[in-house]
Amino acid sequence: QVQLQESGPGLVKPSETLSLTCTVSGGSITSYYWSWIRQPPGKGLEWIGYIYYSGSANYNPSLKSRVTISVDTSKNQFSLKLTSVTAADTAVYYCARGRMTMVRGVMVNWFDPWGQGTLVTVSS
Amino acid sequence: DIVMTQSPDSLAVSLGERATLNCKSSQSVLYSSTNNNYLAWYQQKPGQPPKLLIYWASARESGVPDRFSGSGSGTDFTLTISSLQAEDVAIYYCQQYYSTPQTFGQGTKLEIK
Numbered sequence: 001q002v003q004l005q006e007s008g009p010g011l012v013k014p015s016e017t018l019s020l021t022c023t024v025s026g027g028s029i030t031s032y033y034w035s036w037i038r039q040p041p042g043k044g045l046e047w048i049g050y051i052y053y054s055g056s057a058n059y060n061p062s063l064k065s066r067v068t069i070s071v072d073t074s075k076n077q078f079s080l081k082l083t084s085v086t087a088a089d090t091a092v093y094y095c096a097r098g099r100m101t102m103v104r105g106v107m108v109n110w111f112d113p114w115g116q117g118t119l120v121t122v123s124s
Numbered sequence: 125d126i127v128m129t130q131s132p133d134s135l136a137v138s139l140g141e142r143a144t145l146n147c148k149s150s151q152s153v154l155y156s157s158t159n160n161n162y163l164a165w166y167q168q169k170p171g172q173p174p175k176l177l178i179y180w181a182s183a184r185e186s187g188v189p190d191r192f193s194g195s196g197s198g199t200d201f202t203l204t205i206s207s208l209q210a211e212d213v214a215i216y217y218c219q220q221y222y223s224t225p226q227t228f229g230q231g232t233k234l235e236i237k
Contacts, residue, residue: 045174045217045228060225094173101221103155103162108221110164112185114173 002027004095004115012089012122018082022095022115029053029076033098033109036069036080038091039117046091050098050109051078058107085122092117126150126220130229136237143205145232147218152198155222162222165194165203168231169214177216178203210236 008020022034036048049059051069059067063082071078082089094117098109127150137143153162161181166174176185178194181201191206205212213236218229 044230045219047226047228058224062225096173099176099179101162103222106224108162108224108226110176110179110219110221110226111166111174112176114175117173 002097002113004097004113006093006095006115006118008118008120010119010121012085012120013124014086014122015084018080018085018089018093018120018122020080020093020095020118020120022078022080024076024078024097029071029073029078033100033107034069034071034078035096035098035109035111037094037096037111037114038089039094040088040091048080048082048093050107052107087122090120090122092119125225126153126223126227128218128220128227128229130216130218130232132232133230134233134235136235137205137208138237139210140207141237143208143212143234145203145205145216145234147196147201147203147229149199149201149220149222153220153222154198161197161201162220163194163196163201164219164221165192166217166219167212167214168217174217205234208234208236 012018030053033050035050051057066083068081096111096114129148131146163181165178168174182194215231
């Protein structure tokens with residue numbers, strides 16, 4: 001079955017850019033939507049954004065000005081960049097496959113499966 | 125954004141007893157054109173990612189034990205565990221996918237009494 005694995009630095013300095021990659025195995029990255037979701041320590045879940053294998057993306061407006069999600073179909077990977085990070089961006093970052101449906105012309109997802117998650121700490 | 129509010133924040137139930145977890149959305153997640161409720165439930169155990177349990181408010185994911193069931197419509201939803209097992213100790217989250225950004229509730233922590 002499909003498995004996802006996040007990778008990237010576990011420590012990022014304030015004002016710098018957080019960069020993570022999710023590698024998809026056991027299936028093709030085509031034909032699905034792929035999301036990033038984060039969870040601050042001891043807190044709830046926040047959807048960051050999704051990308052389709054074609055490169056079409058949709059972001060949470062709360063983060064849109066700082067987020068870029070990209071896809072590399074040749075490597076079966078998709079990536080997250082979050083700029084100008086602060087301590088508030090400290091979280092476990094998950095990648096997940098979207099189970100998709102369309103509502104009023106907009107693609108929306110619920111999520112399955114998820115990667116194991118990677119903790120990113122923003123600190124100097 | 126649609127705000128999802130779960131209650132209670134924590135719940136202690138005896139083994140073998142029924143657990144009832146609630147989720148309320150700030151606006152209806154029932155889409156009249158499809159008559160579907162755009163709501164999912166997840167289970168998160170310590171140190172693990174969330175696991176999908178229920179989607180379309182009441183459709184059980186393959187492999188999920190049938191003691192888990194989802195119900196409700198519009199703005200009020202319930203996840204019921206009919207007979208609590210020790211392995212059900214976890215935090216449970218609801219999520220709406222009626223509109224973007226998709227949003228999650230704050231979670232209900234389920235423990236053994």
